[in-house]
Amino acid sequence: MTKLIIILLSAVFINNYVLSRFLGICPFLGVSKKLDSATGMSLAVIFVMLMATAATWPIQTYLLDPNGLGYLQTIVFILVIAALVQLVEIVLKRYIPSLHKSLGVYLPLITTNCAVLGVTILNIDEGYTFIEAMVNSLGSGLGFFLAMVMFSGVRSKLEGTDVPKNFKGLPITLVAAAITSLSFLGFGGVIENLFA
Amino acid sequence: MNTLQNFSKGLIKENPVLVLVLGTCPTLATSTSVTNALGMGLAATVVLLCSNVVISALRKVIPDKVRIPCYIVLIAGFVTMVQMLVKAFAPALDAALGIYLPLIVVNCIILGRAEMFANKNKVFDSAVDALGMGAGFTLALALMATIREVFGNGTFMGLPIPVLADNHISILTMAPGGFFVFGLLIAAVNKFSANKPKKQEFGCAGCPSAEICGKACLNNGEEAAVND
Numbered sequence: 001m002t003k004l005i006i007i008l009l010s011a012v013f014i015n016n017y018v019l020s021r022f023l024g025i026c027p028f029l030g031v032s033k034k035l036d037s038a039t040g041m042s043l044a045v046i047f048v049m050l051m052a053t054a055a056t057w058p059i060q061t062y063l064l065d066p067n068g069l070g071y072l073q074t075i076v077f078i079l080v081i082a083a084l085v086q087l088v089e090i091v092l093k094r095y096i097p098s099l100h101k102s103l104g105v106y107l108p109l110i111t112t113n114c115a116v117l118g119v120t121i122l123n124i125d126e127g128y129t130f131i132e133a134m135v136n137s138l139g140s141g142l143g144f145f146l147a148m149v150m151f152s153g154v155r156s157k158l159e160g161t162d163v164p165k166n167f168k169g170l171p172i173t174l175v176a177a178a179i180t181s182l183s184f185l186g187f188g189g190v191i192e193n194l195f196a
Numbered sequence: 197m198n199t200l201q202n203f204s205k206g207l208i209k210e211n212p213v214l215v216l217v218l219g220t221c222p223t224l225a226t227s228t229s230v231t232n233a234l235g236m237g238l239a240a241t242v243v244l245l246c247s248n249v250v251i252s253a254l255r256k257v258i259p260d261k262v263r264i265p266c267y268i269v270l271i272a273g274f275v276t277m278v279q280m281l282v283k284a285f286a287p288a289l290d291a292a293l294g295i296y297l298p299l300i301v302v303n304c305i306i307l308g309r310a311e312m313f314a315n316k317n318k319v320f321d322s323a324v325d326a327l328g329m330g331a332g333f334t335l336a337l338a339l340m341a342t343i344r345e346v347f348g349n350g351t352f353m354g355l356p357i358p359v360l361a362d363n364h365i366s367i368l369t370m371a372p373g374g375f376f377v378f379g380l381l382i383a384a385v386n387k388f389s390a391n392k393p394k395k396q397e398f399g400c401a402g403c404p405s406a407e408i409c410g411k412a413c414l415n416n417g418e419e420a421a422v423n424d
Binding site: 019020021022023024025026029071072073074075078079082113114117118121122125164165166167168170171172173174175177178179181182184185 | 217220221222224225265268269272273275276279280294295298299301302303304367370371372373374375376378379380382383384386387
């Protein structure tokens with residue numbers, strides 16, 4: 001149990017996908033302008049990360065590894081994720097239209113999101129069990145959510161500030177991201193010592 | 197457009213990292229040392245070259261409706277090949293790049309060039325475009341890695357630099373330094389391309405999901421700046 005909590009908290013705070021692993025930077029910079037789109041995008045990412053792990057972990061463990069096909073990982077995972085996202089979208093549209101309305105537009109974007117492919121590959125690389133892999137995916141998704149929501153707050157402040165001409169737009173956003181990321185460095189070592 | 201222009205546009209005018217702002221994830225993650233940056237640039241260039249050539253050769257065969265899935269499968273195949281080659285011949289680089297090597301699959305530069313260039317142009321032009329873009333990517337990565345390694349670690353390609361080695365700013369090699377140096381570089385690019393005032397927003401031009409992305413933002417009452 002302690003191990004699961006450590007995995008969850010490290011995924012959220014220490015190895016934060018956006019701010020320390022640099023995965024999923026595109027949506028982080030692209031969709032973080034407004035709080036509601038940031039929330040929608042991150043909820044969709046959490047959802048797809050969990051689904052993708054639930055699908056890819058068994059495929060790797062019971063299908064690819066026993067047959068010596070481990071090297072097909074990259075191709076199989078990206079295809080599974082792409083197909084899964086399509087499937088989820090169709091199912092949501094048919095059965096839970098309200099959820100589709102709030103998450104639907106973000107789902108197709110996630111297919112080529114490196115955070116989702118990254119979490120599935122890392123789960124295998126770290127040698128997690130199924131439960132650990134699911135917890136890690138949940139933590140990674142929550143970490144993405146936290147970073148997106150925090151950063152959309154930072155950005156709304158940036159909108160109204162007078163920045164030097166050459167820093168307008170992306171450069172000042174990146175500098176703000178650097179400071180946000182700096183705040184996450186403070187979590188280093190906290191989680192391990194919490195349970196020591 | 198002649199061959200030379202076709203090649204050189206990727207280096208400066210349409211530099212994929214600093215001007216088009218594509219492939220930010222590997223740029224930030226692997227620019228901690230010059231050696232890693234060169235390795236990543238080379239690996240991505242090889243994948244880009246292969247995918248551009250094959251996609252251009254198959255541009256009349258691949259049905260328009262399923263082109264993105266086809267491109268992804270082709271790219272994933274080449275990435276797997278590169279991954280195996282790196283594992284076999286440069287295990288140290290494989291360990292250093294780690295997860296970012298398989299993640300070349302979702303690098304926007306590669307899918308972007310397939311979508312924007314290779315499916316409309318001849319094989320030779322596509323190959324030249326791939327080499328130019330690959331060189332531009334490698335150059336930008338190397339530039340960023342040089343700044344981060346020299347000032348953050350006091351070394352250049354592992355060799356210590358006299359004064360800086362004792363007075364390095366370690367934060368530059370950590371995550372915040374990546375964002376910071378990247379921001380400064382883009383600001384510098386803005387400064388020197390100031391004669392052509394271009395509204396620089398996040399560059400999704402080459403991203404295959406740009407169209408949907410713009411819609412997603414519009415639906416939420418956000419201006420379509422992301423999609424510019």
